[in-house]
Amino acid sequence: MSHRAVRVWSFVHKWSSLVCTLFMLLLCITGLPLIFHHEIQHAQMPELAEVQPGTPAPGLDSIIASARAARPGEVVPYAYFDDEDPLVMVASGRSMAAPPDELFYQFYDLRSGQHLDVAQPTEGFMYIMLRLHMDMFAGLPGMLFLGVMGLLLVVAIVSGVVLYAPFMRKLDFATVRRQRGTRTRWLDLHNLLGIVTLVWLTVVGVTGSINTLAMPIERMWQASELVEMAASHRDLPPPTQLAPAASAIAAAERAMPDMKVRTVAFPGSPFASPHHYGIYLVGDSPLTSRLLTPALADAATGEITAMREMPLYAKTLFVSQPLHFGDYGGLPLKIVWALLDVASIVVLGSGLYLWLARRKAPAEKRLEEQDESTLATENNA
Template sequence: MATIKSVKRWFWWHKWTSLICTAFLLLLCLTGLPLIFHEEIEAMSETKKEIAHTENAKPVPLDAMLAAAVQHFPGKVAKLVVWDDEHPGLVNVTVGDSPSSPYQTDKYVVINSYSGKIEETPKPDEGFMYVMLHLHVDLFAGIPGKFLMAFMGILFIIAIISGVMLYGPIMKKFDFGMIRTEKSKRIKWLDMHNMLGVVTLTWATVVGLTGVINALADVMLYAWQQGQLTEMTAPYKNAKPLSGNLSSLDEAVNIVQQKVPTMQPYFVAYPGTMYSSKHHYAVFVKGTTPLTKRLLKPALIDAKTGALTDMRDMPFFVNAYFISQPLHFGDYGGMPLKIIWAIFDIATIVVLGSGLYLWFARSKSSREQLARMEATYTLTVTA
């Protein structure tokens, strides 16, 4: 009796968690498929960027590039400087109405680091991949949309666990992967659903967990700001606001590179932005291996004096986000891993679709059975 109760309990969890999250998961799988190949798709639609320079050419000073970016958008202030990994030799500069202005009002400038010339002013809020990304990440609903997707990811993980608990006892009686072709159409789809669910089990669990972590990125950023960043800037809590000219950005980056010569700069946040304090440049550096280049290390430079005031490794939960983000889209092993991710993505779409079919088929069968029972009861009473 205890076993029957346990099976019923797992069936209830599997049924309702699956039903609640299936529509969202289908959307995530469908939008995730092009996102796996986002680099290849974007390369097809964009003009190839050739960064021509002589062999011994030296990059233009960052201060000069920042001045060019601000001059291009009068009235704006510098917020972020990002080195372009996909196009070496290009530097992306973000400018806004103020250091703390919302990102929706920001403007972007791409600068050739060897000539100092502005190559383009991209508009990231348009195009096919922009739509796919926001449907996948937040349904164009901002932070509430991200929280909703995180909740759906948690339900998905519960559905996976409950599905395993249901499928395990079945496999004690039948061969793994069996599909009973001699049975009804619904039974064949049930076997297919179970078999593909087990085959994609590990992948679905990894993608589900990393998806939840990615959806909670804003929570992790806030926790880092209130925790480690607050500790690093504690001596400046009562400092006077910055005034006058800031220290050289080139010198700030050089100081950090001298401190950690085995790492390379990834981006710099200006004072007052969400990644820094009101008194510091935040220089984020990264490693050079496939793993360490995903892990960032912040260094704070006093924007007035140019002195290095603190440098620390990120907390474990932020590093978990950095690692999970590329893993979620299979972005660790080049094209072979992307193809594997795409195959599992398609298989998961079949699992989700078959799950919906089985639910509707079961409901229809139950209604028909109920109708037959009512008809039989009516005939018996009137006889």
Template sequence: MTRPDSPRQSIVQRALGGHAAIGLLASALIYILALTGSLIVIHDRWQRWEQPLVTETRYLSPDAAQRAMQAVLASEAGKPRTAHLYIRMPTDDLPRAVVTTDNGAWYVDGAGRVVGREAHAWTEFLIAMHEYLHLPTTWGLILVGALGVMLVVLVVTGVLAHPRIIRDAFRLRMRHDPQIARADWHNRLGVWTVPFVLAVALTGAFIGLGSVGFSMLARAYTGGDMERIYAPIFGQDPAPDAAKAPLADAATALRVLGRRVPFADPTYVTIHDPGTRGQHIQILADHPRRLIYGESYVFDGAGRWRGPIGLSNGAIGKQVAASTYNLHFGNYGGLAVEIAYMLLGGALCVVTATGTTLWLQKRRRRGLRGDRLAACWDVILWGVPLLLLAMLWLRALAGPDAPLAAGFWSSLAAAIIVAAARPAVIARAHLRRTVAAAVLTTACLHLIAFPDAPPGVIAIDAVIIVPFATTLAIRFGRRRRPAAPGTVRTLEEVGGAAR
């Protein structure tokens, strides 16, 4: 038996104290990042869901890509000249071609004709929240990177604080006291998700803090020139020449790539400084069975081959940097990996939620008042998903230019102030039921409004409707089922049924 003052017990106590302190400091923001991260794993599918009636195509030929570029640039006559032009090629997740300039983004069909404006503001809102919490980009990346470091520390201290972690890995006492069951869920899900959480936390910290590190290096060694700092990894752009010239020949570049690297699947075509003598072409292509986000192939303005940057077969540092993004966002392995990332991200949400709830209830057992903190935490847990849905409705009613970020954060701040001032008005059970009903209603109305949507879009509605409708039906049935004669229901059972 371990003595209370033994070194092992001291390490466990210190780890538990550090785990609690860091968790309380970062739990709300980590929960928001985990929730939004779980959603944006399938951001391409959400983009289809948000704009379900856009013409789709599985293939965009080189000639059609060239026509699409010309059509979009022609439609922007009189607007400021764009410095970059992008063609997002159709993929299985998003079978739509998109041409983007500095002035906007447009869908094009398989023949290269413009068919509509890209306006998936809610999806972009989710992505921006996860990547930099809608703060100014540099400060947001610093904060998100720091939260990734905190999450790594939470994992390490959590493991150190549980010396019986292996023995108890499959111990789940669901029918015991709710506090014990909640602690078991926290500990078991925390153990089972350790590899995933470490992977996404470390890569998130690398992505967030890495950009800041590059900025510091640029200020110290290149006078703030970011392109020179990134050049060893992502390549060096040729010298610009602003003299006018015919638009770059992306069609020839795509055909050359198809001949020289037949297994590469183009995903993005980028024209730097289009319509000038200094323009050049970069084609980002997916390499099957590789973790890298793709290899970038460079061509001159006439479509002549200049070679790859080396993300697929260059220095190890390049390959590691190119693999970080897919490992963090789950953009590899298709739908099966995306589902796994969403489930594991959901588990991280549960771990974060139960961790803070356990601490609050521990305070209550010690006789410390925590009603205000508990009400604020309930607003975070259930108010955040409810507000994400509210922003979706705001986007639908007010259009793609609706102030989603301002609406979300101002509403969340107001709800927290109300919870702190009047904790009695915050009822967790009502919030949970409201979230479930709002999700189910949104999916049903979307399905009714867009019955001719592609099967992939309808599948998302079905995946949402079936489990939520089943859960609500089961809970409603339990509430209406009369108790058997002579059955004595404890206060805890009554509370569980109400929840």
């Protein structure tokens, strides 16, 4: 590689890294506990009481009525079913269109209807970590900004790989020159961990950037696919009396017997329509359990009126979300993800240190390093 090409790639690597490093450090640090978010959440859940065999379950509509009674003046836009335990989380708010952060969440045992005393998912340490990781408490602009930082990370990785080959031509793989100065040792460690975490950092950077598009993707789907699914009832007045939510769920499960309901959106909420329940189902394999399949049920009769697969852009989002946190292979994969996350923190931190240390080095020393780098490049060429 010519000296000019090395200078160009060095410039790209340096500035793409510097611009995104602090934000990537923030994302790696906040992402570490989020890798185990599911396990932490379940550990905080209270023990479910024993239920005598033959005890009749209260039914979802009875539980919804209890949730409404506990929050007078509020409406229920959503109910979420747990993927492991017989639990349902009922969301209520001041309006059907209230954003998730303004909703109040109540947890119930589906077998007995018992209300569980659980901390709000929009409070506490894990919520702060999630918001910092997702949008830095800045909403959509924060999400899109972090998406750009993720793309800059990918640019830094590609340019780093291009520079790694000529740099290591005269050194064995994994060489750390301990006899040289502190900065040289950190440079070798930075290069070593960078190449080891190459694939993982690329995957996390790309999937993270995709995840920042979640809100625009949701809005695109609502404005196109959901509107088309509800078009048959567009000119009808909203029903004055709703069919039981349980009948809509049963109809969806009959239509898709190999799937199970994950979410129910009630009529008038953003993920339903004024005339329909929105029933969202998932499969039982590691992949299909991440892919939502929507169905609309007539709010007056409970019968399914429309059902279709999600478009490719939505499926891409659904697949990238769990991949970003290593949530496909259970706890062992999450531990691997956490170790790679820690290694990435070292890579990012060492890169920042190397830049600061170089800035603080005497001018003569920097000129000497530049001359050595130029000579090495010419010899390699």
